Amino acid sequence: MFTKFYECCILGAGPAGLGAALKLVTHGITDILIIDRNKVAGGLARTEVRDGARFDLGPHRFFTRSGEVNKLWHDNLGAEFKSISRLTRVFYKNNYFEYPIRPFEVLAKLDFLESLGAITSFFFFPGGGKKTACHIRGLYNTEVWT
Numbered sequence: 001m002f003t004k005f006y007e008c009c010i011l012g013a014g015p016a017g018l019g020a021a022l023k024l025v026t027h028g029i030t031d032i033l034i035i036d037r038n039k040v041a042g043g044l045a046r047t048e049v050r051d052g053a054r055f056d057l058g059p060h061r062f063f064t065r066s067g068e069v070n071k072l073w074h075d076n077l078g079a080e081f082k083s084i085s086r087l088t089r090v091f092y093k094n095n096y097f098e099y100p101i102r103p104f105e106v107l108a109k110l111d112f113l114e115s116l117g118a119i120t121s122f123f124f125f126p127g128g129g130k131k132t133a134c135h136i137r138g139l140y141n142t143e144v145w146t
Contacts, residue, residue, distance in 0.1 A: 007031040014043020019072060 013036035016021055021032055023099045040046050048055045064070060074081050095109040107115045124136040 006033040008033070010034045012036055013038070013041035013042060015045055017043070019069075022072070022076065 008024055008031070010020050010032065013034050016033055017036070018041060021034055024032055027122065034041075036043075038046070040048065044057055044085075046057055048057060088099040090099050090101075091097075094111065097105055097109065103118075106118045109115070
């Protein structure tokens with residue numbers, strides 16, 4: 001039996017796993033093993049081809065406010081990186097909410113107590129608020145990822 005040791009092992013060949021590998025390589029670590037359960041890299045952002053037809057399994061667009069992450073995508077995808085304008089919304093309690101969540105939209109569309117709790121959490125929890133994340137984003141992510 002052959003045993004091989006690697007300096008680093010990454011689980012998942014999606015954008016995060018590939019990004020981690022790229023970062024390691026730029027810092028001189030090249031003895032890397034990337035393990036993914038799929039035959040094709042890309043995670044949920046990959047395109048599968050079956051009988052000549054292409055199927056997108058998940059998001060092919062990314063949203064980030066991080067300049068470092070945006071630079072990483074632009075530097076590595078070059079001309080293949082396409083900026084698009086797109087509206088993303090979450091359907092919650094018979095209302096559509098723009099995503100990323102906007103505090104004043106939450107205030108306007110939810111009942112008083114729920115919107116007060118959600119808006120208050122925006123100011124105390126970075127990234128959109130714990131209460132809002134649990135209610136709106138939590139339901140959205142459950143819908144998308146399960």
